[in-house]
Amino acid sequence: MDQHSLLKELQSRYGFPAEEFPKLLTFFGEKSFKKNEVIFKAGDIVRHTYFVMKGCIRQYYISPEGIERTIYFAEEGSFCGELMSFVHSTPTNLNLQALEETDVLFINLKDWETAITTIPAFTLYHIKNHQRLMAKLKEEVGKAHNETPDEKYRRLISEKPHLLQRLPQYHIAAYIGVTPETLSRIRKRNTQI
Numbered sequence: 001m002d003q004h005s006l007l008k009e010l011q012s013r014y015g016f017p018a019e020e021f022p023k024l025l026t027f028f029g030e031k032s033f034k035k036n037e038v039i040f041k042a043g044d045i046v047r048h049t050y051f052v053m054k055g056c057i058r059q060y061y062i063s064p065e066g067i068e069r070t071i072y073f074a075e076e077g078s079f080c081g082e083l084m085s086f087v088h089s090t091p092t093n094l095n096l097q098a099l100e101e102t103d104v105l106f107i108n109l110k111d112w113e114t115a116i117t118t119i120p121a122f123t124l125y126h127i128k129n130h131q132r133l134m135a136k137l138k139e140e141v142g143k144a145h146n147e148t149p150d151e152k153y154r155r156l157i158s159e160k161p162h163l164l165q166r167l168p169q170y171h172i173a174a175y176i177g178v179t180p181e182t183l184s185r186i187r188k189r190n191t192q193i
Helices: 004-013 018-025 083-088 109-118 120-146 149-159 162-166 169-176 180-191
Strands: 029-033 038-040 048-054 057-062 068-074 095-098 102-108
Touching (some): 068 169, 102 109, 109 120, 149 180, 169 180
Antiparallel strands (some): 029 102
């Protein structure tokens, strides 16, 4: 695996010094997941945080009615996991699944805490990235409450058009909160615009 995509991500959010990268990399392991493999499920205590080197992972929850709702797609160059469960060793209410053959770097809590406390640049990366993610999350929640499914679909086309080619339509439907049949109608309406 090419660990340099992790360095690229770290440097994109904060000027992470390249000379610190070999030390940081010692805290990570490598793992591969098969297509459709569940990495963790609701009720589990999340033991690792992942950085996607190759592939695509989805994070989702299942409603009491049994409906899956995808909230996040992690592609190459993205971190994924569930921070509250990871840091506090409490059960998660989310699920994580590899949608393709996926290679990741992973870190456990003990090593993450050691890296955070011994590599200041990693600490700054996490602070800045956390701030960015919190702002994006607030924006996403606002959009989710105010956008129609058609608007969500058009935003997905605008922001991540490649996902429409990369992923099955039922995952796209779960992401925008509709059934696959409704997604089909939305796609048809939006190709006529």
